[in-house]
Amino acid sequence: MDPNAYSHFHAYTTPLIAELSWDPVSQKHIPFRASLRHKHSTWARTFYSRPELYLQPESIEELRLILTLARRLSKNVIVVGSGHSPSDMTCHTNWMVNLDNFRQVLSEDRESKTIVVEAGIRLHQFLDELDKRGWAVPNLGSITEQSIAGAIATSTHGSTLQHGILSESVVMLRIMLASGKVVECTKDLNSELFQAALVSLGALGIVVAVGFQAVEGYKIRWRQEVTTLEKFLANYDTVWHETKFARCWWFPYSERCIVWHGEHTDEPIQEPPKSWYGGSFGRWTYETMLYVTTWIPSLTPAVERFVFKMQYGWEEGVKGTAVQNSHEALIMDCLFSQLVNEWSLPLDKGPEVIRRLQDWLSHRNELAGIPISSKDIYVHAPIEVRITDSSRSTTPRAWLDQSMSATPTLYLNATLYRPFLKNVAHWERYYEAFEYLMKEMGGKPHWAKNFVSVTPSELFGMYPEMSKWVKMRNQVDPDGVFVTKWLQRHILDAKEADVAIASGEEFKIIEIDE
Structure with missing residues (x-):
């Protein structure tokens, strides 16, 4: 053993790293792949942080060394992927772990179409692997830059009444706990940990492998249609049932909607029509016009x-x-930098919510019934309208699943672009009004997005299983290795969290023999 191993990191790890990194079997030191100069930012460049160490392990042994050191030195650890969450959820000043080197296919079952992959694989890489096998995912969100573990951790979803959130296709999770021990969980093995980890917020441990239930590859024939907002609302009860996939983009100042429908098909590939803002000139023109509106907001409806x-x-x-x-x-195409605030609520609340928000944005405050002034508020389009239905799932429900448990779910996604990284005026007030309405309608915020007015106690009220999740989190990470400022601020600061940790018996967890 070299007592001076990794001496350039001793200021951050102490000389303890030499002893802990020594592997008596290989007679070598386990690699410690760390950077001191990493600057982390969200994809939208909404938030930044400089971690003390940025680590990119390439093996289970390297990951275990990181957690052993972190636990011994009382360091907090966060795992990050693409940083596509527009909130400060991924920002951290202690140790930051990136699993981009954990992207291999570990096993597959051709008959059942199940596949096990390392958790750092990006969704677009995962989809490529499925495509090689003639497989696909049954449902998908709007982007594929995230790691598969990150997408699962935050209740990512698509838009169809045939499926719930992405996690419902997960059949197995393999997690390294803060202790360095690896635990496998399924609906039958460590089932309570499985339900907690299907939406983990990155706070239970480090997911190192994901077992996923794929389906036979398929194509989609889709169409998009321009309609007025009133016609969309008049057909609201039927529009979601016409095809397997459906979604809507609502433009409040135009009082128009784009309704998108998609269905499985065996027809040959037909390329989509050209997009005006999909080209470089249209994209630049759009962003430039939005930038002008940050100085002259009243131009926003015309733009x-x-x-x-x-x-x-x-x-x-x-x-x-x-x-x-x-x-x-x-x-x-998500275009450019943006703030995003998305909430789920019962599907049947949609017409009332959309009409009231339209009234508020049109400065008809009396009709909207929202006690927050809309004066000088100008917002961006589209407001995305999506759907899911978790009742069809055979996977145990995640304790922090954002969707409704007993009814189909509507998602409203209020996007505010940041043209050339400039925020629009009064964006916090817009989101406060939006959230007031969502709360009144029994809504819940998307974990990874920019909610601004939700207290920890309110989150406990929105999620009946939150107390169980907090207790499980504390049990598998009693030293708080995976506790971040975001987690503390939004969940653990609640008095309900202390009650949850102190109550009841511990969960039974079976470790795997590595």
Whole structure:
């Protein structure tokens, strides 16, 4: 053993690293791949942080060394992937672990179409692996840059009444706990840990492998149609049932919607129509116009109408069809930097919520019934409208699943672009009003997005299983290795958290023999 091993990190790890990194079997020191100069930012560059150490392990042994050191030195650890969460959820000043080197396929079962992958694999890499096998995911969100573990951890979802959140396709999770021990969980093995970890917020341990139930590969024929907001609301009860996949983009100043429908098909590939703001000129023009509105906000409605006309035309009717492979059809171009605030609520609340928010944005405060002034508020489009239904799932429900448990779920996603990284004025007040309405309708915020007014106690009220989740979290990480400022601020500061930790018996957890 070299007592001076990793001496350049002794200021951060103490000389203890030499002893703990020594592997008597190989007679070598376990690699400690750390950087001192990493600057972390979210994809949207909404938040930044400089971790003390940025670590990119390449093996289970390297990961265990990191956690052993962190526990001994009372360091906090966060795992990050693409940083696509627009909130400060991934920001951290202690140790930051990135699993981009954990991206291999570990096993597969051709008959059942189940596949086990390392947890750091990005969704687009995972989809490529499935495509090689003629498989696909049954449902998908709007982007594929996240790691599979990150997407699962925050209750990511798509838009269909045939499925719930992405985690419902997960059949196994392998997690390294703060102790360095590895635990495997399924609906039958360590089932309570499984339900806690299906939406883990990265706070239970480090997910190192994911078992996923794939489906036969498929194509989607889709169409998008321009309609008025009133017609969309008049057909609200049927619009979600016409096809397997459905979603809507609502443009409040145009009082129009783009309704997107998709269905499985065996037809040959048909390329989608060209997108005006998908090209470099249209994209730059749109961002520039939005930037101008940060100085002259009253121009925002005119910009929305202009862009809508350039992208879709103004007349009602079908404005585009295509046949694409499933993952190509289901994702969308998120354009540029943005703040995002998405909430789930019962599907049948949709018409009332949308009308009241439309009234508020149109400065008809008396009709909206929202006791927050809309004066000088101008927002961006589209407001995305999506759906899921978790009742069909055969996977145990995640304790922190954002969707509704007893009814189909509506998701409203209020996006505010940050043209050339500049925030619009009064964005916090817009989100406060939006959240007031969502709370009144029994809504819940998306874990990874920019909610601004929700207290820890309110989150406990929204999630009946939150106390169990907190107790499980404390049991598997009693030293708080995975506790971050975000987690403390939003959940653990609640008095309910202390009560949860002190109550009841511990969960039974069976470790695996490595």
